[in-house]
Amino acid sequence: MSFDELYEIRRFPAARKGEPGYEQAVEWIRAVNRGFHQPKRSEEQIESALKVRIVDRREQTGVYQRQAVAPHSFGAEAPVATFGTLRKEVNIGFGRMLLAQLVTAVTVRASHRRRGILSRVMHEDLQRAKQDGLALAALNASEAVIYRRFGFGVATKERHIKVDVGPRFSLRHRPIGTVEGVPRQVLLDLAPEVFSHQHVRSPGSIDRQESYRYQAAGFGPWAIDEDENVLSALHYDVDGQVDGYVSYLFQGWDSKPQTMSIIDLAAANDGAYLELWRYLASLDLVEQIEWSKAPNDDPLEWALEDRRCLQVQEEKDMLWLRVLDVAQALEARKYSADGELSLRVEDRLGLSAGNFVLTVQQGEPHVRLEAGERSVDLSLDIAELASIYLGGVLPSTLLAAGQLTEHTPGSVLLAQRMFALERTPFCATHF
Numbered sequence: 001m002s003f004d005e006l007y008e009i010r011r012f013p014a015a016r017k018g019e020p021g022y023e024q025a026v027e028w029i030r031a032v033n034r035g036f037h038q039p040k041r042s043e044e045q046i047e048s049a050l051k052v053r054i055v056d057r058r059e060q061t062g063v064y065q066r067q068a069v070a071p072h073s074f075g076a077e078a079p080v081a082t083f084g085t086l087r088k089e090v091n092i093g094f095g096r097m098l099l100a101q102l103v104t105a106v107t108v109r110a111s112h113r114r115r116g117i118l119s120r121v122m123h124e125d126l127q128r129a130k131q132d133g134l135a136l137a138a139l140n141a142s143e144a145v146i147y148r149r150f151g152f153g154v155a156t157k158e159r160h161i162k163v164d165v166g167p168r169f170s171l172r173h174r175p176i177g178t179v180e181g182v183p184r185q186v187l188l189d190l191a192p193e194v195f196s197h198q199h200v201r202s203p204g205s206i207d208r209q210e211s212y213r214y215q216a217a218g219f220g221p222w223a224i225d226e227d228e229n230v231l232s233a234l235h236y237d238v239d240g241q242v243d244g245y246v247s248y249l250f251q252g253w254d255s256k257p258q259t260m261s262i263i264d265l266a267a268a269n270d271g272a273y274l275e276l277w278r279y280l281a282s283l284d285l286v287e288q289i290e291w292s293k294a295p296n297d298d299p300l301e302w303a304l305e306d307r308r309c310l311q312v313q314e315e316k317d318m319l320w321l322r323v324l325d326v327a328q329a330l331e332a333r334k335y336s337a338d339g340e341l342s343l344r345v346e347d348r349l350g351l352s353a354g355n356f357v358l359t360v361q362q363g364e365p366h367v368r369l370e371a372g373e374r375s376v377d378l379s380l381d382i383a384e385l386a387s388i389y390l391g392g393v394l395p396s397t398l399l400a401a402g403q404l405t406e407h408t409p410g411s412v413l414l415a416q417r418m419f420a421l422e423r424t425p426f427c428a429t430h431f
């Protein structure tokens with residue numbers, strides 16, 4: 001039987017209890033939980049999560065069985081696959097923003113895997129996003145081997161760090177402003193405000209979904225399970241304006257060394273970032289601060305008197321980007337060096353392949369698609385273009401890895417200078 005005889009694809013928004021579509025949305029979330037082996041969620045948690053998702057205008061895609069379901073199995077109303085999307089701005093460097101299609105909650109029931117369900121839904125979704133005029137799509141991957149075939153490349157990384165805040169901890173940075181402990185609930189309003197400043201100064205940053213302010217304020221990812229033990233602090237600049245926050249949780253007296261974990265930390269400027277670390281390190285009876293979502297190029301490491309206070313537990317890929325429209329994505333950026341590059345881009349999904357001539361004058365680009373056989377400087381897959389787009393990896397590294405071909409000597413170095421951004425890209429938004 002063909003895919004279309006077996007399955008029906010439905011797309012629908014989140015809904016409030018009592019509204020049409022609510023039961024369908026609940027079944028969809030339950031399927032996502034099963035797909036990720038998460039504990040069963042209560043009706044209240046799901047209702048709360050759906051309310052928050054309405055704010056983000058999420059679209060939920062479900063794949064349903066057309067044929068009779070197996071006896072005693074989940075009913076026909078339970079999707080065998082889920083695929084969630086929302087649209088948010090990505091900072092593409094020097095404060096410029098591009099709207100991106102964010103893909104999330106991808107699951108396929110084990111008994112329906114490797115039948116092409118993900119491929120079908122992904123192709124359709126990327127095409128729809130491109131037709132809507134979007135130049136980028138993005139996701140966070142559960143496994144590193146799934147998404148390159150769809151043209152996604154790693155654009156940012158993050159680290160899980162543990163910082164020794166015992167007597168060795170000392171910062172060489174000059175103190176600025178003040179920090180004060182506050183009731184965690186103030187972050188419901190202040191977290192989005194502070195994050196908006198971090199967002200514009202951080203290439204690779206993605207604007208946050210509604211659930212983030214609840215998490216920062218101690219309400220958990222379902223925006224309902226208040227944890228009274230979550231603590232928060234604000235940083236104030238010299239004029240008394242709030243320009244940073246941290247929320248954190250003590251891991252208990254049995255944690256050895258005694259550990260405080262960061263739930264969320266955002267800062268409008270570098271000074272506030274380091275001062276929040278100074279504050280965390282000053283907490284009595286705490287020997288270690290742990291953060292599973294720290295930047296991979298962390299100023300903290302360079303501000304420490306003893307850089308070995310910071311130990312990296314794990315470094316992993318974080319933001320995967322997919323260029324949907326090469327000309328639009330290249331034209332949206334500002335460049336660090338002038339020059340002309342002819343790029344041959346391969347795209348096995350056929351969304352945006354071709355020979356693109358990028359001409360930059362005074363940092364501003366002009367892009368034209370060349371028909372026919374023009375001489376090409378560099379050729380690369382669209383997944384590698386995504387990786388160099390935000391400066392997250394050097395073209396010379398991809399050349400050494402055999403993932404990019406240099407046809408004109410010197411063009412890798414030129415690309416490196418042109419694509420460089422004002423700082424290492426980092427995305428503090430998981431979705």
Ligand SMILES: CC(=O)SCCNC(=O)CCNC(=O)[C@H](O)C(C)(C)COP(=O)(O)OP(=O)(O)OC[C@H]1O[C@@H](n2cnc3c(N)ncnc32)[C@H](O)[C@@H]1OP(=O)(O)O
Pocket residue numbers: 035036103104105106107108109112113114115116117118119120139140141142143145146149
């Ligand atoms: C953005 C996010 O949400 S990330 C979360 C991803 N989801 C999960 O990890 C939950 C558990 N896994 C799953 O639900 C499924 O295995 C999925 C969603 C990853 C894949 O769904 P499927 O419908 O089986 O994928 P589909 O049949 O379209 O396979 C597409 C290709 O990817 C490959 N593939 C899919 N999953 C994997 C994997 N985990 N490891 C290696 N290859 C994989 C398939 O072999 C196939 O390869 P081919 O194109 O060479 O034939």
